[in-house]
Amino acid sequence: MTRRTYAQRCALAHALDVVGERWTLLLLRELLTGPRRYGELLANLPGMGTNLLAARLKDLAAAGLIDKDEGTYALTARGAALEPAVLALARWGAPMLAEADEDEHWSATWNVVALKYSFRPDRARRARGVLEYRVDGTRVQARGRDGEIETSLEPRGDADVVLEADGETLLAIAGGTLDPDDAEADGARRVDGERRLYRSSLRFFALG
């Protein structure tokens, strides 16, 4: 019953004592795109046992990273503060997505994370406006003001440009495999908005 801890006077060790166990960071990734119910979480974490999910949720609530409200789980401020770390890890792992693996699980909400970690503030700074991405049926809005990205799963208000692409096309653009100029021939298309903003917005996403 003794909870396993690294017992090191080190910030990284303390962080890993809280979020270093299996599934924990993936669970928090889910909540980074908005509140979720138990069933939704389970569906996006294939292979995780129901008991483990329940245990993790309880632990994270006790640690102050998440709150349970009327059956749905949401990040607290402390939990949301993990976003930079999660994105940094994901950015590091992004190159490993290059080789497609057919028997991997997949969820449209993963791409919201991809949008964030591949977003290049320096490139988007001058483009004011709301961009809306429709990826595999999921709508994501991003606005480039002040060089920061704000994504929201529940779009509020109209977007200045709406573009649509499947996840593979998006990842290929961000990964540098697909040139943005060729994206339109490869699955991305403009649904609404100015053509010029559409073209430039494809260049807002890249690694490195």
Added chain:
Amino acid sequence: MTRRTYAQRCALAHALDVVGERWTLLLLRELLTGPRRYGELLANLPGMGTNLLAARLKDLAAAGLIDKDEGTYALTARGAALEPAVLALARWGAPMLAEADEDEHWSATWNVVALKYSFRPDRARRARGVLEYRVDGTRVQARGRDGEIETSLEPRGDADVVLEADGETLLAIAGGTLDPDDAEADGARRVDGERRLYRSSLRFFALG
């Protein structure tokens, strides 16, 4: 024998497939401050079994994160690319260092990580010069050029200012618990260099 994987088409999941197991990120933290031998690693990872350390080293070498050269292990470029993620995680965990725990393990090299994640480029940008910190017997050099920090365990050349403090004092300054102006009364002291640079350099480190 089937290696455990999340099998998700997600950058974070792929990253965690490589560095998400127990001890792995702490092991990489050690190598972030320079090459190490097997024995040195084991000494700074108390509680880790010798078999586990050997297995992790083998796995990380196979994954291309580290190289073994004449008995010492060192990060590859791919492994060093994890630094932003490691620092982001450590920065998130830093507030949890506030309450001192007497029965935690401790190593002087961990403060090098603390130096990095609590370094504020915006504050140090105008101060050109080489700073040398001597923390609990370990010498660390940092130079603020272009607002970036470069730390090296093996100091090269002379520093413009040399200051000395114990780990607790340093962490207290970075954490905001200790005002830099009071630091000198609380264990920090200037060993060499201009007094003015010394004073200002204490303000280069903070969280948030």
Added chain:
DNA sequence: CCGGATCCGTAACGATACTG
């Protein structure tokens, strides 16, 4: 002595069955 490998008890995880 350093750098592991082998073995074994324990804790964590994974899958399924079961319940309010």
Added chain:
DNA sequence: CAGTATCGTTACGGATCCGG
């Protein structure tokens, strides 16, 4: 739908042993 209970499997932790 949202978990709890149970149990077989895997990973980890600690100790001991081995080769250079």
